[in-house]
Amino acid sequence: MAIATDRIRLSDVAQVAGVSVATASKALNGTGRMTLETRERIKQIAADLGFRPNAMARALISQRSFTVGLLTNDTYGRFTLPVMAGVSEALVDEGVSVFLCGIEDDPALGRVHVDAMLDKQVDGIILSGKRIDKRLPVDLSEISVPIVYVFTEAPDDAVSLVSDDAQGAHEAVEWLVSIGRRRLVHVTGPKSFASVRERAGAFTQVAGESAEILYGSWSEAWGHSAVDQLCSAETDLPDGIFCGNDQIARGVVDALRERHIAVPRDVSVVGFDNWEIVSAATRPPLTSVDMNLKALGREAGRLILELSGGRHVEPGIRKLPCKLVVRESCGGAAPA
Amino acid sequence: MAIATDRIRLSDVAQVAGVSVATASKALNGTGRMTLETRERIKQIAADLGFRPNAMARALISQRSFTVGLLTNDTYGRFTLPVMAGVSEALVDEGVSVFLCGIEDDPALGRVHVDAMLDKQVDGIILSGKRIDKRLPVDLSEISVPIVYVFTEAPDDAVSLVSDDAQGAHEAVEWLVSIGRRRLVHVTGPKSFASVRERAGAFTQVAGESAEILYGSWSEAWGHSAVDQLCSAETDLPDGIFCGNDQIARGVVDALRERHIAVPRDVSVVGFDNWEIVSAATRPPLTSVDMNLKALGREAGRLILELSGGRHVEPGIRKLPCKLVVRESCGGAAPA
Numbered sequence: 001m002a003i004a005t006d007r008i009r010l011s012d013v014a015q016v017a018g019v020s021v022a023t024a025s026k027a028l029n030g031t032g033r034m035t036l037e038t039r040e041r042i043k044q045i046a047a048d049l050g051f052r053p054n055a056m057a058r059a060l061i062s063q064r065s066f067t068v069g070l071l072t073n074d075t076y077g078r079f080t081l082p083v084m085a086g087v088s089e090a091l092v093d094e095g096v097s098v099f100l101c102g103i104e105d106d107p108a109l110g111r112v113h114v115d116a117m118l119d120k121q122v123d124g125i126i127l128s129g130k131r132i133d134k135r136l137p138v139d140l141s142e143i144s145v146p147i148v149y150v151f152t153e154a155p156d157d158a159v160s161l162v163s164d165d166a167q168g169a170h171e172a173v174e175w176l177v178s179i180g181r182r183r184l185v186h187v188t189g190p191k192s193f194a195s196v197r198e199r200a201g202a203f204t205q206v207a208g209e210s211a212e213i214l215y216g217s218w219s220e221a222w223g224h225s226a227v228d229q230l231c232s233a234e235t236d237l238p239d240g241i242f243c244g245n246d247q248i249a250r251g252v253v254d255a256l257r258e259r260h261i262a263v264p265r266d267v268s269v270v271g272f273d274n275w276e277i278v279s280a281a282t283r284p285p286l287t288s289v290d291m292n293l294k295a296l297g298r299e300a301g302r303l304i305l306e307l308s309g310g311r312h313v314e315p316g317i318r319k320l321p322c323k324l325v326v327r328e329s330c331g332g333a334a335p336a
Numbered sequence: 337m338a339i340a341t342d343r344i345r346l347s348d349v350a351q352v353a354g355v356s357v358a359t360a361s362k363a364l365n366g367t368g369r370m371t372l373e374t375r376e377r378i379k380q381i382a383a384d385l386g387f388r389p390n391a392m393a394r395a396l397i398s399q400r401s402f403t404v405g406l407l408t409n410d411t412y413g414r415f416t417l418p419v420m421a422g423v424s425e426a427l428v429d430e431g432v433s434v435f436l437c438g439i440e441d442d443p444a445l446g447r448v449h450v451d452a453m454l455d456k457q458v459d460g461i462i463l464s465g466k467r468i469d470k471r472l473p474v475d476l477s478e479i480s481v482p483i484v485y486v487f488t489e490a491p492d493d494a495v496s497l498v499s500d501d502a503q504g505a506h507e508a509v510e511w512l513v514s515i516g517r518r519r520l521v522h523v524t525g526p527k528s529f530a531s532v533r534e535r536a537g538a539f540t541q542v543a544g545e546s547a548e549i550l551y552g553s554w555s556e557a558w559g560h561s562a563v564d565q566l567c568s569a570e571t572d573l574p575d576g577i578f579c580g581n582d583q584i585a586r587g588v589v590d591a592l593r594e595r596h597i598a599v600p601r602d603v604s605v606v607g608f609d610n611w612e613i614v615s616a617a618t619r620p621p622l623t624s625v626d627m628n629l630k631a632l633g634r635e636a637g638r639l640i641l642e643l644s645g646g647r648h649v650e651p652g653i654r655k656l657p658c659k660l661v662v663r664e665s666c667g668g669a670a671p672a
Contacts, residue, residue: 008480050478050479050480052454052455052457065455065456066452066455067452067455067456069435075417075421076413076417077412077413077414077416077417078413080413081411081412081413081417081438084438085411085438085440088438088445092445092448095448097437097448097449097452097453098437098438099405099435099436099437099452100435100436100437100438101433101434101435101436102417102420102421102424102434102436104421109424109428112428112431112433113433116402116403116433116435117433118388119388119401119402119403120401120403120456121388142386143386144344144386219617220617221617247617277613277614278613281555281556281557281583
C-alpha cells in the first residue's frame, strides 16, 4: 500500500506478544533468558506484523551494517554507473547493498550525504568521480570507516583504483601499427586532463616523437575541425588516427566520410571509452579502448570487503588494464 | 585515513568518559538524569572521538530516518539520474539524503536491496524505471513505508508520476504546423511501447489520419532506413518529420544531409528526449521534446515528504508536462 505511513515498532510487537519491550528485543536479538517457545512465538509475531529489526541491533552483533556507500559527482552516470554495477556484483553475494549518493560538485551536499551514510553506519565508502585528476568536494580525513577511491583523485595514503590509460593507449596504437598503419596522428582532448597526457605519452612512445598530436575539446565538433586541419596541411594525410575519446572519433569518421575518404580502407580510426551509444552508432562502428569500469567497480567492492573485515590493504594507486574492443573502423582482424 | 577500520562505539565513549554505557547513551540521547556538566562532557568526548549516534536512536525520537531510497532498473542512468537529481533537490533542504540502488532486472537483487533499505528504515522508497509500461521486478505490496513510482508502471492504488507523452508530442507537431510544415511524417520506435502509442496518437490528432507513421527501432540506423523508405516512395517527400526519439532523429538528419536535402530549409526535424549527447551533437542541433525528468524527480521528492509526514496523497497517475526545446533542426523562431 503506497499511502500507509505507520512503521511497526518493537513496542507493537511487545504489546501483541504480551511481553515487555526489553523481552521482545532480547527474543529477536537472540539474547536474554527465555524459553525457546517464547522466543519463537515473539519472532513469529514480529514476522506477522512485518516488524524489521533495526539496523543498529544487527550492527551491534556483527559490527557490520551490510551497506556500502558510493559517492559521486558524476551526475551523468557515464563513469559511475558501470562502476556501481561492478561494486554491486562484488558485494551482492555477501548480502551487501550499495547506496549511491550524487553530490554534484557541492561541498555542502557532500557533507549532508556523508553524514547520512555514517548515520546509517555503512561498512565503507567508495568515492567515484568523472576524472582521475580532480578530487570530490568532500573531506573524509576524519572518518573512521574504510574508504576506496575509484576513477577520482585520492590522498597519497588512500586505496585508489584507476584504469591504466597509458596501457590502453599503447594497445590501441600498437594495433594500428600491427595492421600496417605508419602515418599516425593523435586527436585528443584538452591537455589539462591527466588522462590526455597519459594517452598522448603512450601514443608518442609507440608512434615516435615526430607523430603529430592535436589537442582540442572532447566533442564531435573537434573531430570535424581536426580533419579540416589535417586535410589542409601540406603533409600527407595520416593513415591511422587514434582519438582521445569516442565523440572525437565519431566526428573524425563523419568528416572523413564527407570528404569521400574511406574508413577503414584509407584511414583507420580508434576511439577511447567504448561508450556504446557513440561507438556502436558510428558508421562504421568504432574500434575503441574500453576502460573496464565494471571491473574497477568489482575490485573496489572486493577491497572494501577486505577493509571492512579488518584486513590490511596496501595504500596507493592500483591501475587496472583497459581492453581494446575491435569493431569495423580499423580494418584488420581482431587480436588473438 | 582510508585504511582505518575501527568504528568508534558507544562503549569507547563510555570508557573514556569513565561512565557506564547506559549513562553515555542517555547523555547523548538527551534522556536520563545527570548534571548538565556531565552531559556536556560526555557529548564533547563523543565528538572528539568521532562517535556517531546511531540511526535508530535518532529515528526513535523523530520516527524518521531522513533517508529516501531510490530503486531503479535503469543501469544506463539515462532516465534515473535526472530523476535522482530532482529528488535530491527537493529533499536536501529537509536534510534528507537519497540512496540509489540498481537492481537491473533481477528479482533476487531487488529483494536484497529493498530489505537493505527497510533495514536502514528509509522514510520512503521511490521506484524509477526506463519505460512507463513495465514494472520493476520487486513486490512492495506488503511494505508499510510510503512509495512513489516515477517513470515506471505502478499498481492502480499507487502514487505515480510520468511525463505527459501525448502533450509533448502535441507541442512538437503543432510547432511544425506553426512554422508552415504541411506534409508531416512520424518516424518512431516499436509499437509495443506505450509511449510510442501515446506519441503516435497525438501526432495523428494534429497531423490528421492520413499522415504516415513509420514504426521501427530506437536507433540511428532506423532513422537512416526510414529516410530510404521515404525517398523511394511514390509520394512527395515530407517537409516535417517528427521522430520518436533523438537517436532516430539524428539518423534522419544525417541521411537527409547525405542526400543533399537541407535541414531545416527543405525538411524540419524534431526529436524526443532532448538527450544532449545526441540532440546537441546533431548537425544541425535538434529541436526536441524534453520530458522534464528532473521536475518529475522534484515532484516525487515532494510527495514522498508529504507521505512520510503522514499526510494523505491521492493515489493515481500524475502526468507532468514536457517542454519543447528549440534548436536549429526546424527553423522558425522559438515559441513565445
